Structures are given as structure tokens and as C-alpha cells.
Amino acid sequence: MTSQDVLKNASTLASYNVLLQVMFRVLTFLLNAFTLRFVSKELIGVVNVRLTLLYSTLVFLSREAFRRACLSGSAGTKHNWRRLINLLWLTLPLGVLWGVLLATVWLWLLEVPDPQVVPFYGPAVLMFTLAGVQELLAEPLWVLAQAHMFVRLKVVAESLAMLAKCSMTVMLVVFAREWGLYIFSVAHLVYTGVLVLCYALYFLRYLPSKEAAESNFPLRKIRDLMPHTANGEPLLDWTVARLTWSFFKQSFLKQILTEGERYVMTFLNVLSFGDQGVYDIVNNLGSMVARFIFLPIEESFYIFFAKVLERGRDVKSQKQEDVGVAADVLQCLLKLVLVIGLIIAVFGYAYSRLALDIYGGSLLSSGEGPALLQCYSCYVLLLAINGVTECFVFAAMSQEEVDKYNLVMLAVSASFLFLSYMLTWWAGGVGFILANCLNMALRITHSVLYIRRYFSSSPWKPLQGLLPSPLLCLALIVSAVITAISEAVFCCDSGWFLRLVHVSVGALCLLFVLGAVMLTETQLIVFVRTQLLPQYRKKRT
Known part of the structure; x- marks a missing residue:
């Protein structure tokens, strides 16, 4: 199977996984909204x-x-x-x-x-x-x-x-x-x-x-599915x-890092069971996009990188065609998750309170619920970048490098638990998200350094995917300012009409941002059109 065939299959798998995770998140979203009433x-x-x-x-x-x-x-x-x-x-x-x-x-x-x-x-x-x-x-x-x-x-x-x-x-x-x-x-x-x-x-x-x-x-x-030997x-x-x-x-x-806040809540009793419930609901809302877009991409393209690259070997000792495909895919994936993460961070700040009020009423929109969701919107950006960088790193590392990375993970885990405990006493549930952000930044730094070193002797520079275009940055900044003003003026205790005005302002700003993406991120658009969307449509028909 050639690298292009593997890429095709991985893209198909990613498309299906995204569809699956969307369905799961929607069902869970509706189920939680239902059970909150009972x-x-x-x-x-x-x-x-x-x-x-x-x-x-x-x-x-x-x-x-x-x-x-x-x-x-x-x-x-x-x-x-x-x-x-x-x-x-x-x-x-x-x-x-x-x-x-x-x-x-x-x-x-x-x-x-x-x-x-x-x-x-x-x-x-x-x-x-x-x-x-x-x-x-x-x-x-x-x-x-x-x-x-x-x-x-x-x-x-x-x-x-x-x-x-x-x-x-x-x-x-x-x-x-x-x-x-x-x-x-x-x-x-x-x-x-x-x-x-x-x-x-x-x-x-x-x-x-x-x-x-x-x-x-x-x-x-x-019988071949059961344990046996010849x-x-x-x-x-x-x-x-x-x-x-x-x-x-x-x-x-990795499990400690993934579920760290739950371990701290469970073993250190820093929040009551009721506060844990509110935090988890907000956490689930904030992680919806991460789970149904970023996680399936990470799982599917880990398989792609693992099949295309030979574990533990440097760039020069591998098929240059395969390495080139892997580098191009990595760059496009980084740009994809960066753009999505930036959009979530910008619009999540202005629409967190409205989303929680619609979903769970005053039980969620009052108190620290909106602040939790706003912080989580920024955390999603780091979560997205880390998922793609680590899926490449884990596919390319040798066994010895994996063992050495365990020491890095040990230090990150220890710092995360300490920061979670201290920041939670200082900032409540927001402290968990702040601790996650700091530790995710450490993991991204390690992965970026590894990727830079991995491709240092090659003509490919996949980390350029982490550099958004100036026009896109400008569109995001303008949208952030406009939606923040709109929230202060129209949301959220002024009736449904003004809420709809606030949503309309956000929709126009989102179209402005997407237009900037279409004009400047042409390589990304080609990747999405040729690798993700066609595979999904083909399987649908």
C-alpha cells in the first residue's frame, strides 16, 4: 500500500470519525440537557x-x-x-x-x-x-x-x-x-x-x-480470533x-494529564459534588468541538503517520516521497486545527454566557459557569495543536525516545497536579483550566522542538502551519472586539430579540473570518477539498 493509499484511507477514517463524534456529542448534549431537568x-x-x-x-x-x-x-x-x-x-x-x-x-x-x-x-x-x-x-x-x-x-x-x-x-x-x-x-x-x-x-x-x-x-x-499458538x-x-x-x-x-482535573476533584475534594457536576457540564460543552473534530483527526492520522514513516529512523534514511507526503499533511493539519482553534477562542469568549443560559438556564449561566466556558475556549486552541503534534511525534519516535519521553511526561504530570491543586484553591474551577493550559503549552513546546529537529536536515518545514496569515489575524481581532461589544450591549438579560441580534452580529463576523480563510489559506482549502470532503461524500453515496 503506497503512502497515497494510506493517506486516502486515513482521510476516510477521519471523516467517518468526525461524523461519529458529532453524533455522539449531539446525543450527549441532548441527554445532559434532558437529565438536568430530572x-x-x-x-x-x-x-x-x-x-x-x-x-x-x-x-x-x-x-x-x-x-x-x-x-x-x-x-x-x-x-x-x-x-x-x-x-x-x-x-x-x-x-x-x-x-x-x-x-x-x-x-x-x-x-x-x-x-x-x-x-x-x-x-x-x-x-x-x-x-x-x-x-x-x-x-x-x-x-x-x-x-x-x-x-x-x-x-x-x-x-x-x-x-x-x-x-x-x-x-x-x-x-x-x-x-x-x-x-x-x-x-x-x-x-x-x-x-x-x-x-x-x-x-x-x-x-x-x-x-x-x-x-x-x-x-x-x-478460532483465529482466540488466543492460541502454532x-x-x-x-x-x-x-x-x-x-x-x-x-x-x-x-x-498521559491518563493523569488527560483526566487530571477529575483526579484532583476525586482524591483531594477541592470541589463539592454539586460544583463538580456544574464543572463537568461546562467542560463537556467546551470540549465538544475538540472531541468531535480534533480527536478523530488525531486518531486517524496517527495511523497514517505510523504507516508512512519508519519508526526511529531519520528523514534521510526513509523514502523521500513518503516523508514529503507526511510533512505536507502535518503542515495542513496544523493549519486546520489552528484556524478552528482560533475561531473557537475568539467567538467562545463572547457567546459562552448565552450558550449556557440556553442550555441549562440560570443553574449554569450564573456563578462561574460563563468564566469556565470562556477559559475553556482558549484551552481548546492549545488542545488542538497538541493533539496533532503529539500524534506525529508518537508515530515517529523510536522505542528509546518513547522511554525518554516518559521522563518528560512524569515531570509534566507532577507539575500539572501541583498547579491544579494550587490554582483551584485560588480560582475555583477556573484553576483546573489554567493548569491544563500551562501544561498543554509545555507538551506543545516539547513536540514542536522534536518536529523541528526531525525535519532540520530536509527541505520541508511543516511547522509553518502554525503561522496564520496577517489578514486572518486582523479578521479575528476585529471580530473579537465587535462580538465583545455586542455581548455587553445585547446580551443576555434583555429578551430573545436582542439575543438574536447578538447572534446575528456573531454570524456576520464569522462569515468575515471564513472569507479571510478562503482568500489566504489556499493550501489548507485544497487539502480539505481533496482529502477530507471527497472521502466522506464518496462513502455517503
Whole structure:
């Protein structure tokens, strides 16, 4: 498969992932707006912060290192899939071990919520743990699907699982509100169960099919999906296993950085359960674009960079055509996320209060809710740049460099936890976002230095993607001033007509900014038109 073919598949995967994440965020957005009318903010805080943290920690520590290692270096063609499958099944006992340890901590070492306000906490902990372990049953199938670009499978499986979860939540909230945490625990078990079932049914149908035989799929029988070994063959691919261990040491630190504010809230009790609920709702709103645009791009193009570039080798010792394609793609991706991030930062400042008032009423728009969302709008810009730079760096690093980077992550993690604790006492929930911004800036600095060094001996300069055009900068500055004045004059306690005027002013400013993008960022426009949009349209038809 040529680098252009890999780019085409990665672009298709990114388009589908964006569509999938948009649907997820919209469903979650509507679900949260619905449940806010029926359950307390304390219950939302426990579910969305503490129990979700338990689940995400379990699955991340159990599978993230395996995913990165098995999808690196064209694992689907260079490695023995029988041994990779055996390695991937280790995620299940590892998940059971993490589940026991984490459930013990959540039940015995953390503060237990008031059972009158948040009932059935103990059973909910066990059910969220079981949901995490259940999801790991699909891990070998997920890696197979990703390595062979089965983009439709992921979209269908996760869509059905999310629809089942939302339907179950709504039904239980309406008809069994007294169940408390059981509502969300049962719904999450349904989600992971449907997810595993979809992957299992797909491969049970696909492996014996003529399509699999014609495409030379590496597995032929259902038995090949289970752990086993052939006579005289090693049980595991030890090269990939060692790389997995390197990523595993890094994944723990990355999880602390990703979910750092939840760890601080959970273990240090700096916010009440109710305040945690408000913070998490605002955090989810602020991260919508990051999750349904930036994260799918990062996941999809990590696979592209990992397949096109040879891990651990410098630019001169690789195919120059492949390196050139990778550099051009990296530059366009950096420019894409930079433009989107700047637009979010500019318009998020002037429209945060209005968005929260429409979404959750005075419960969210009063207090520090608007300030939280305004700060998060700026954080999204850093989040976007870091996602793209790190996806390239992790695909290009050698195993030794990955091990050294673990030390950097350790220092960043320690500073993040310290800053989160100190800034939260000083600025409340805003302190979490400020700490995230500082630490994200450190990670971006490290990645930028690595990319600059990587391409220093080549004619390509992909970091130019971080330099917006002067006209775009001017358009953003003018829009920031106009929308800030519009908010002061028309928003947000003056009736719906003036709110609509405020929205109209923002729409005109946005058109002005997009016009500047169309006029000045021609390379970016070509990339979006030729690599992202056509793949999505082709699959739709």
C-alpha cells in the first residue's frame, strides 16, 4: 500500500470519525440537557466525574499501550497476526486486575456520597467496573478493524451502542427515577455490551466470507480470533510486546494529564459534588468541538503517520516521497486545527454566557459557569495543536525516545497536579483550566522542538502551519472586539430579540473570518477539498 493509499484511507477514517463524534456529542448534549431537568447536580457530578473516571482509567490503562504498539510500523503487514492477537488478549486479565484495584480504591478510600442525595453508590462502582472489563472483550477485534481500515464497522457499532445507552437512560430517568445511580450504571453496561456484540457479529460473518478470502485477510477462521499458538512459534511478538511496555509506562502519565482535573476533584475534594457536576457540564460543552473534530483527526492520522514513516529512523534514511507526503499533511493539519482553534477562542469568549443560559438556564449561566466556558475556549486552541503534534511525534519516535519521553511526561504530570491543586484553591474551577493550559503549552513546546529537529536536515518545514496569515489575524481581532461589544450591549438579560441580534452580529463576523480563510489559506482549502470532503461524500453515496 503506497503512502497515497494510506493517506486516502486515513482521510476516510477521519471523516467517518468526525461524523461519529458529532453524533455522539449531539446525543450527549441532548441527554445532559434532558437529565438536568430530572436529577440533581450532585448525582450528575458523581456519575460524570467519579464513576466515569473509574471507567476511563480502567480501559485506558488496560488497552491504550496495546493499541499504539500494535498499530505502529505497519503492524498489519509486517507482524504475525496470530501473535498480535495473543498479545491483545492480555488486555482482558490486565483489565480485571485494574478493575479490582480501582474498585477497591473507589469503595474504601474515597469519600462516599450521601446516600439520601446520591443513592446506590457501591453497586454503581461495581457495575461501571464490569462495564470496563466487558468492553475489553472487543479489543482484538477493534485493533483488527483499525489496522485494516474497516471504517464503517466502527461507525455502526458505536452508533448503535450510543443509541442504546441514550434510550435506556431516558427510559429509566422517566420511569424509574428513584433508582439513582442504577440508571446510569445499567445504561453504561448496555453501551459496552452492544459494542462488543457488534464487533463479534461482524467478524463472525466476515471471516468465512468470500470477501475476506479475496482481500487476503490474515485470519481465516473464527478460532483465529482466540488466543492460541502454532507448533514451534513463539506465543507473542516480543518486539511489539516491548514496545507495548514502553507505551504502557507512558500511558499512565498521559491518563493523569488527560483526566487530571477529575483526579484532583476525586482524591483531594477541592470541589463539592454539586460544583463538580456544574464543572463537568461546562467542560463537556467546551470540549465538544475538540472531541468531535480534533480527536478523530488525531486518531486517524496517527495511523497514517505510523504507516508512512519508519519508526526511529531519520528523514534521510526513509523514502523521500513518503516523508514529503507526511510533512505536507502535518503542515495542513496544523493549519486546520489552528484556524478552528482560533475561531473557537475568539467567538467562545463572547457567546459562552448565552450558550449556557440556553442550555441549562440560570443553574449554569450564573456563578462561574460563563468564566469556565470562556477559559475553556482558549484551552481548546492549545488542545488542538497538541493533539496533532503529539500524534506525529508518537508515530515517529523510536522505542528509546518513547522511554525518554516518559521522563518528560512524569515531570509534566507532577507539575500539572501541583498547579491544579494550587490554582483551584485560588480560582475555583477556573484553576483546573489554567493548569491544563500551562501544561498543554509545555507538551506543545516539547513536540514542536522534536518536529523541528526531525525535519532540520530536509527541505520541508511543516511547522509553518502554525503561522496564520496577517489578514486572518486582523479578521479575528476585529471580530473579537465587535462580538465583545455586542455581548455587553445585547446580551443576555434583555429578551430573545436582542439575543438574536447578538447572534446575528456573531454570524456576520464569522462569515468575515471564513472569507479571510478562503482568500489566504489556499493550501489548507485544497487539502480539505481533496482529502477530507471527497472521502466522506464518496462513502455517503
